[in-house]
């Protein structure tokens with residue numbers, strides 16, 4: 599397919615062109631993200647392309663030098679992610695140029711993203727405001743004693759496609775936007791556990807292959823106890839293997855449980871938003887469902 603050129607920019611001594619992300623090879627995207635130390639596999643890029651839109655910058659001989667993506671959820675909201683500039687081109691305005699194009703494609707939508715330290719200044723200059731810290735936790739999973747059991751009249755079970763409406767409803771209450779398309783795509787490639795209480799889904803956790811191993815997310819629950827009940831079987835299933843969780847929550851029983859399960863603090867990013875209200879994920883002691891683990895940094 600002939601790449602569709604959507605603009606051009608003169609960077610240093612050569613011309614770079616922006617094209618639709620679907621027109622370049624997965625291997626090129628993989629090379630770009632590996633170049634900045636990100637763990638995404640070609641399959642992870644493919645999934646992101648299936649779920650959203652994006653642009654890449656390439657040079658005259660087709661080398662991909664930068665990327666930016668956005669993932670619409672419903673008609674009024676999107677997450678932004680996979681903003682990368684290849685190291686030899688950094689600090690020359692490429693990411694800012696890409697982001698301006700993303701903002702124009704997303705006009706009218708509230709936006710949320712998870713910013714690395716290197717990117718925070720860029721997003722602040724574009725009007726994003728800082729919301730919360732995301733803690734990337736990962737390591738070799740280990741069982742930490744007894745498997746927590748649900749209380750009476752609660753049932754923990756494997757999720758299948760029949761649970762999708764309940765999963766999407768609970769996720770929307772926690773996340774603040776309806777993500778049915780994303781969840782419908784995540785469910786078949788994930789193992790999911792749901793905690794049902796009096797016939798209603800009270801908490802769930804999905805876990806899928808990603809990067810260096812597996813990632814747990816999204817995980818939605820209304821309190822730490824329920825969050826632990828739905829994540830514990832994933833930790834047991836991946837004992838001795840690489841497991842990752844991206845969470846806003848750094849204290850309390852859930853956080854201690856992750857520490858006992860081998861998932862150490864690895865890095866942090868900052869959730870930022872442009873427009874709209876952000877649901878505070880720290881208000882987790884009431885009845886309100888909360889996102890305990892993100893689907894991914896790009897997808898929120």
Ligand SMILES: CC(C)(COP(=O)(O)OP(=O)(O)OC[C@H]1O[C@@H](n2cnc3c(N)ncnc32)[C@H](O)[C@@H]1OP(=O)(O)O)[C@@H](O)C(=O)NCCC(=O)NCCS
Pocket residue numbers: 634680681682683684687688689690691692693694695712713714715716717719720723
């Ligand atoms: C973050 C990243 C995308 C920035 O790309 P870039 O092309 O260098 O960014 P730009 O040249 O457009 O710079 C945008 C702003 O950020 C600033 N900036 C760029 N790199 C920076 C760094 N390492 N530390 C602090 N500020 C930085 C620039 O000075 C510029 O600020 P200004 O507008 O006030 O002049 C790039 O460094 C990168 O790919 N890093 C690794 C992957 C990553 O962290 N991606 C962000 C995901 S949220």
